[in-house]
Amino acid sequence: MRKLLTGNEAVAEGIIEAGVEVVSGYPGTPSTEVILTLLPLVKELGIHIEWSVNEKVAAEIAAGAAWAGKRALTTMKMSGVNVAADSLASIAYSGCTGGLVIFVADDPGAHAGMPEQDSRYYAKSLVIPMLDLASQQECLDYVKLALEISEKIGGPVFLRSTTEVSHAASNIETGKKLKLEKKEAHFTRDIAKYTKAGSTWCMAQHQEALNRSVLALKVADNYVTESGIKVNETHFEPDSPCGVIYAGAVEGNFREALKRYQLKISWLKIGMVHPLPEERIKEFLAKVDRVLILEELDPIIEKEVLRLASPGDGEKKVKILGKLGHLLPLTGNYSFKQVKNALEVLLDTKLEAEPDPQLLQRAKELEVKRPTSFCVGCPHRGTYFALNQAIKNLKYKKGEIIITGDIGCTILGMNQPFESCWTEVAMGASIGLAQGFKWAGIEKPVVATIGDSTFFHAGIPPLINAVYQQVPLTVIILDNGWTAMTGFEENPGTIPLKEVNRTRVDIAEVCRGCGVEQVNTVDPYRPEEAIKAIMESLEYPKVSVIVSRRECALQAKRRRVKLPQRQVDIEKCTGCRICLNTLACPAMVFHPKEENNKPYMEITADCFGCGLCAFTCPTGAIEVIKDGE
């Protein structure tokens, strides 16, 4: 059937067609939609799908299922592989009996922020074969292929995507649901395979993992998928001395250029990026004089091609173009223009004129910057407002107190108008980093802010550390009940929906259980209470935790929670903009003097009724809209 699917939706379709029985993951752009697509179908499919507490746990769950003989898949963004890598290394050494696939989505161009790291390195270091996705059709086809390879070689397989492939959609052909034999879950005890006790076993396992990789390439190199895609494919154009070797998302722009400029050049597409098809590459190099390598991020393929191209005695020398000669950048995803320009160098000819740079320059100058801020009614607005106010009340100057931020919506506290957070490192890192500042000798209070899901993910060990080491620290957990930034996924602190079986874990109780003696729960919609608690915490001699708890406004709105909206009494409003400058709620619109006789603030119908603005207004101009108005 023909369907319009994004890459991630196609992966989900592949998971269904391939008969995967256990799917786990942790949300992270650009990987999140795979599980988001599957979750509503969980009953119908009769399989287990979960948002795990972090990527490491997710990978372990998938591995456990695969060790019991089932098909399993785990999803994460590139940063998540760092978290899961510890377990993945051991799992890869042991191998598996059921099919095990690790889906990782990289983000060249850092569209969602975070380091652009190239997860292809992990394939090599963890000894796990890796397929690199170039199109949405491959997203579907390669899930099946990856599972097939995994079962054939008896080890896990990486399936790597990038934002460009995961978030774009195209029409693809869906296939048939595989009819797999129903297998009982079964795990055979074999400590030589499944434990790491002693060098003999470890080295033997290492060798087996290396052997499996070789085998994986054998399966993939000449493989043609159901829809006709060749995993590794060589195309020779006998009359051209030029060739292109490419992998991954660049395929779209490369093929676009081939068609647009009717180029007749040879090309080699690499679908399995670890291990690389060395024989195929050598064969290709023998028939061309100049080669352009198209791969995003690090020059991994380029370096290998260079090695394979170094001529022996009497062999011809092939010119390799790519990142190492600075033709293409090491950062970002390749635009069509970059691919076109590189092809122009390869072919030593101009392909197409470019837009007038002066016009573009002028347009760039005029562009309007849109710093992102909290949503209308966002509870984090209240927390950062209270934090800034508490700092002020204790007579510290703005910018005197170090506030470490963390991953997720909560980091928006770094932007205007709050400008609270100073750092963003990795999941849970705000709490560890803050302790380092204290030990370095920072005498003023240090504050860590972190969201609920981020706290569960990796914030608990550093909190325990702070308790044990007796570090005076204020940890503010902004608990909005959802993993909101990535698209409102559940986490252990989410109030469970009726139809699912979950046991909610209370963050305040977790903190007490970790040994924190002072734990205060406040409501960020009640700033007075929050300010008081934060002030107390800043002066407390040990680690103390503030749980600032209020449901994400967007989720509350979806659940049809209704709070009394606010309006401005134009008579009382002096147009001082204190409300706007301290809170920047998107429901506020300022009308400057020109428009009317006097400047004033308007609160639009978008208002969620958090009430914070009323708290900031010095003239009491902001009031509750009375019923019937």
Place this chain on the structure above:
Amino acid sequence: MENNFYLIGVGGQGVISLGQILADYALEEGERVKFFKEVGMAQRGGPAHSEVRMGEVFGSRIPPLSADLVVVMELAEGLKTLELVKPGGMVILNKKKIYPLDLMVHPEKYPKEEEIAYLFEEAGARLFWIDAGEIANEVGLPLAENIVLLGVITYLASLDKEIILAVLKKNIPYEVEKNMAAFDRGYKIAEENIAEKEKGEA
């Protein structure tokens, strides 16, 4: 043959759902489709854009100088598309201005309509101005700003009206009457202002 649509605006304006309708339309028409959506921080007031490519296309992003139709839902955001407009291509400029915090206080810093128009004209674009927000308010559904524009697009790009309307009903099954009214208003305004032969290839 290919047809490239570039839609740009600010989160909440319906840029993505508009793109989704066009992409679903192309699928219905049996065309090859590429649909890209920039979701990023759109929900939190950031920019949003989507690209719909129909026909013999491979990349999901529109190459420079190749957009047959650019739809600018928020005026200043349109400045980002100058590189993409195909000379002779059509640009729909919606008069909506959404001010970020600092411009709310200094609205005079927002780029002038004339300057934006000048740049597009220099790039060889043909312009179509509309106040879709106003029309959406008039039909009683402020959220239907993008649907007014869908009407304009349908006429200007000579899309099959029946199919577009069927897709619209499927994608937005609520407020059907008001959405239809919004669509019709957009379609008619385009029809009244641009003669059939002036529509161009888009």
